[in-house]
Amino acid sequence: MNIHATPQRTPAETAFVDAFGDRLTQLPGDPAVxxxxxxxxxxxxxxxxxxxxxxxxxxxxRRLLTSVADFDAAVSTTALAPLIEGSKxxxxxxxxxxDDKVALDGVSVVRLAEKLVDGSFAPALxxxxxxxxxxxxxxxxxxxxxxxxxxxxxxxxxxxxxxxxQGGAQSHVRLPVRAGKGxxxxxVERQTGTGAATVSCVSQLLIGDDAEITWVIVxxxxxxxxxLAQFKAEIGANAKLRLFFMNAGGxxxxxxxxxxxxxxxxxxxxxxxxxxxxDAHTDxxxxxxxxxxxxxxxxxxxxxxxxxxxxxxxxxxxxxxxAQKTDAKMACNTLxxxxxxxxxxxxxxxxxxxxxxxxxxxxxxxxxRTHLFYLMARGIEEKAARGLLVKAxxxxxxxxxxxxxxxxxxxxxxxxWFETHV
Amino acid sequence: MPAVQETIEQVRKIDxxxxxxxxxxxxxxxxxxxxxxxxTVRFISAKKGEPAWMLEWRLEAYRRWLTLEEPNWARVDYxxxxxxxxxxxxAPKSTPGPTSLDEVDPEILKVYExxxxxxxxxxxxxxxxxxxxxxxxANDNVYKSxxxxxxxxxxxxSVVTTFKKELAAAxxxxxxxxxxxxxxxxxxxxxxxxxxxxxxxxxxxxxxxVFTDGSFVFVPKGVRxxxxxxxxxxxxxxxxxxxxxxxxxxxxxxxxxxxxxCTAPQRDENQLHAAVVELVALDDAEIKYSTVQxxxxxxxxxxxxxxxxVTKRGDCRGDRSKIxxxxxxxxxxxxxxxxxxxxxxxxxxxxxxxxAVSNGYQQVDSGTKMIHLGKNTRSRIISKxxxxxxxxxxxxxxxxxxxxxxxxxxxxxxxSLLIGDQCGAHTVPYMEAKNATAQFEHEATTSKISxxxxxxxxxxxxxxxxxxxxxxxxxxxxxxxxxxxxxxxxAQKLIGISLEGSVG
Numbered sequence: 001m002n003i004h005a006t007p008q009r010t011p012a013e014t015a016f017v018d019a020f021g022d023r024l025t026q027l028p029g030d031p032a033v034x035x036x037x038x039x040x041x042x043x044x045x046x047x048x049x050x051x052x053x054x055x056x057x058x059x060x061x062r063r064l065l066t067s068v069a070d071f072d073a074a075v076s077t078t079a080l081a082p083l084i085e086g087s088k089x090x091x092x093x094x095x096x097x098x099d100d101k102v103a104l105d106g107v108s109v110v111r112l113a114e115k116l117v118d119g120s121f122a123p124a125l126x127x128x129x130x131x132x133x134x135x136x137x138x139x140x141x142x143x144x145x146x147x148x149x150x151x152x153x154x155x156x157x158x159x160x161x162x163x164x165x166q167g168g169a170q171s172h173v174r175l176p177v178r179a180g181k182g183x184x185x186x187x188v189e190r191q192t193g194t195g196a197a198t199v200s201c202v203s204q205l206l207i208g209d210d211a212e213i214t215w216v217i218v219x220x221x222x223x224x225x226x227x228l229a230q231f232k233a234e235i236g237a238n239a240k241l242r243l244f245f246m247n248a249g250g251x252x253x254x255x256x257x258x259x260x261x262x263x264x265x266x267x268x269x270x271x272x273x274x275x276x277x278x279d280a281h282t283d284x285x286x287x288x289x290x291x292x293x294x295x296x297x298x299x300x301x302x303x304x305x306x307x308x309x310x311x312x313x314x315x316x317x318x319x320x321x322x323a324q325k326t327d328a329k330m331a332c333n334t335l336x337x338x339x340x341x342x343x344x345x346x347x348x349x350x351x352x353x354x355x356x357x358x359x360x361x362x363x364x365x366x367x368x369r370t371h372l373f374y375l376m377a378r379g380i381e382e383k384a385a386r387g388l389l390v391k392a393x394x395x396x397x398x399x400x401x402x403x404x405x406x407x408x409x410x411x412x413x414x415x416x417w418f419e420t421h422v
Numbered sequence: 423m424p425a426v427q428e429t430i431e432q433v434r435k436i437d438x439x440x441x442x443x444x445x446x447x448x449x450x451x452x453x454x455x456x457x458x459x460x461x462t463v464r465f466i467s468a469k470k471g472e473p474a475w476m477l478e479w480r481l482e483a484y485r486r487w488l489t490l491e492e493p494n495w496a497r498v499d500y501x502x503x504x505x506x507x508x509x510x511x512x513a514p515k516s517t518p519g520p521t522s523l524d525e526v527d528p529e530i531l532k533v534y535e536x537x538x539x540x541x542x543x544x545x546x547x548x549x550x551x552x553x554x555x556x557x558x559x560a561n562d563n564v565y566k567s568x569x570x571x572x573x574x575x576x577x578x579x580s581v582v583t584t585f586k587k588e589l590a591a592a593x594x595x596x597x598x599x600x601x602x603x604x605x606x607x608x609x610x611x612x613x614x615x616x617x618x619x620x621x622x623x624x625x626x627x628x629x630x631x632v633f634t635d636g637s638f639v640f641v642p643k644g645v646r647x648x649x650x651x652x653x654x655x656x657x658x659x660x661x662x663x664x665x666x667x668x669x670x671x672x673x674x675x676x677x678x679x680x681x682x683x684c685t686a687p688q689r690d691e692n693q694l695h696a697a698v699v700e701l702v703a704l705d706d707a708e709i710k711y712s713t714v715q716x717x718x719x720x721x722x723x724x725x726x727x728x729x730x731x732v733t734k735r736g737d738c739r740g741d742r743s744k745i746x747x748x749x750x751x752x753x754x755x756x757x758x759x760x761x762x763x764x765x766x767x768x769x770x771x772x773x774x775x776x777x778a779v780s781n782g783y784q785q786v787d788s789g790t791k792m793i794h795l796g797k798n799t800r801s802r803i804i805s806k807x808x809x810x811x812x813x814x815x816x817x818x819x820x821x822x823x824x825x826x827x828x829x830x831x832x833x834x835x836x837x838s839l840l841i842g843d844q845c846g847a848h849t850v851p852y853m854e855a856k857n858a859t860a861q862f863e864h865e866a867t868t869s870k871i872s873x874x875x876x877x878x879x880x881x882x883x884x885x886x887x888x889x890x891x892x893x894x895x896x897x898x899x900x901x902x903x904x905x906x907x908x909x910x911x912x913a914q915k916l917i918g919i920s921l922e923g924s925v926g
Contacts, residue, residue, distance in 0.1 A: 054495065057852075058854075321843055321844075322843075324843075334855070336855060336857070336858035336860075337858065338858060339825075339857070339858055340825075341858060342854075342855065342856045343854075343855050344852070344853065344854040344855070345852075345853045346850065346851065346852050346853070347849075347851060347864070347866075348848070348849060348850045348851075349847075349848060349849040349866065350846065350848045351838075351840065351846060351847045351848065352843070352845075352846045353840070353843055354840035354841065354842060354843050354845075358866075359865070359866055360849070360864075360865075360866050361863075361864060361865045361866070362851070362853055362862070362863075362864040362865075363861075363862060363863050363864070364853060364855040364860060364861070364862040365860070365861040365862070366858045366859055366861075
């Protein structure tokens, strides 16, 4: 009870601090970047967040992160076929960028390792707050990634896919993307690999006025991996961001989504699916700021939890004082499929403007027995009937993406997961 | 949608500068030396003539308290409290346990008269009776349940408890907690601290060390308490903190309805009120606990007011037991209060109904906890928050189902309304399901009245404004109805508040 003792460093904390000392000379960065790295590692030294830190209440990182994979330049990875056929693929293998040329008009791609030394990148390494543990670990160690700049008015015909592959070691990457005015693009972020990897990835998206961006995150880490990810976006005036994420792997996963509706008329849509099995602990934490008037957002997250898995969804919508006419809706629905499954949710609203429409809903339950009965009465076996109901529960979210190749690809992923896990 | 004019008017009426109970009475007081130490704890215990085990219990809590830090997770902001600058005991001098009302200081009786609290048994009916124009069809049967037994707590002591004899005839014990410690030590020893242990939290621990009075209710097996029980808390003396402790026990199949009201004088400095309420319901028992909290909220500039840091918890210990909390919160500079239910018994039920209105610079951080431990337990949370002026109004609630709580069921609904652009409304619900058969639903709706409903009423020839009022009335009644009729009158003032345009 409120008694604070000076904590001893955990093995994971020690591993991070020691690794920083060892790797300091190899980490790319201009002086400003190196200062950011120093202050970031100080935050790690102060200790990883515990459940006493409100934003980590359900994911006690200090306790859950029992070990950290070593850095190992030798591990190999295998590139994946793109999620959607025809996509331009940028690969990061073991934290190192493999491509730096992409033949697309109006799109410039620079290796982040180069960007980190050109004197301009340091401000992007700022932490989100005192509880930004993912930002701190990533800022301290980030060595590569891709810096993508899409020029004003460019409309991409095919998606741009960035694959972050890790073969069981440790890596920290960043994917900053700047989409100019009126850009239309779909960007796919793949997170996968083999072995007990430790990965952190920070995606930073800046959306210009009137642009329309669809960002898809597919996380399929192996069952023993630790995946710490952050997606940050700022949406310009009359611009639209559609974010879709699917978490279908990993042992300890935290996906943070930090979005700011910064221009009037900005629209944010988030759809997410969490498929949790085995001993997975998966946490999706969203902070959404409505900072100006006339912005809107809807978020829908659906979860299924089996085995001994634990799921978490925290969503906070901040409506600032002058953000009148904000329209924000958030829902989180969960199906618990096994006796040992757990799910905790905390949908928060912080509202300082009076002329707004905000709402949230959250449910946690098991499969509706009357629905099951309905199907079984028609001769469908119980197992098949359950499968149908669960798939329908999730497919509803995916189908809302309204992009046929994308919906098909995601549904295929969903089916794959069902075959191996249920 | 912004709030309608009518709503703004209604809220203005209960604004901080309209506080009616801010008068101060000058009554000779007997006080403990200022500050908190083991000696203060011993002083209070000695003043109360407590047995040694009680003193030991208090001292243990005090020592524990010294190791704790003030909680800071709530969304409230206030300067650090100097616990050494408070009087922990202040009692009217003339009351070494008056045996009848005639012995009570007439000045004190005047205070209660002014507040409209019925202490003289023969005046009970007249006392609660409101002028006819204030009643309407909703409360025309206000007096059906007849009389209310009152325990009046003035600063640190209970000055009088009414209807004791009649209650005793039914087997019900209703007295001050100090008296209970002396007269019924076995019962107190068995139950005190069993719901809110001395180690529970900073303010509960402080309360355990220095609580001075409060009410004790014991309803034996199978008894339905023949009348409403009520405690009226008044802080009068300057620089004093009020630390009351209430313990209510309902044995198998018993029922009691208990109400609580509170007011304090208008002062520039802040005063601390840290109470603990413990409810125990055994098999098939039901406890209904209602609060109309009207402590002094501070002035229009946010100066003064009561810090209301309260720990209230009910334990549905028996199977099929039920605990229901209803609260109407309009006062206090800061409210930090989470009446909770531990649903331990199988098939037990917990309810929480709340209307929290904040104005001026008030800060409210209130809500509930429903901890489902037993099988087939059910809980229901209805919360309506209204923020105006520069106030901050937060709903913070937790619903959790333990692994063994099969078929746990919860429904939560919280709405809030903002009036003006300088205030804030916040919703922080925590839901934790550790059981696949649990069924939890949480909704925070934008309670704009549906066009369908409005159309239905209007096409019967009722004008729009009236149609809205009608629908809103029905909507808020969900909470108001849960109040005992005697309190419904007070709460009625809030009933007309339109919740149109509210946010979740």
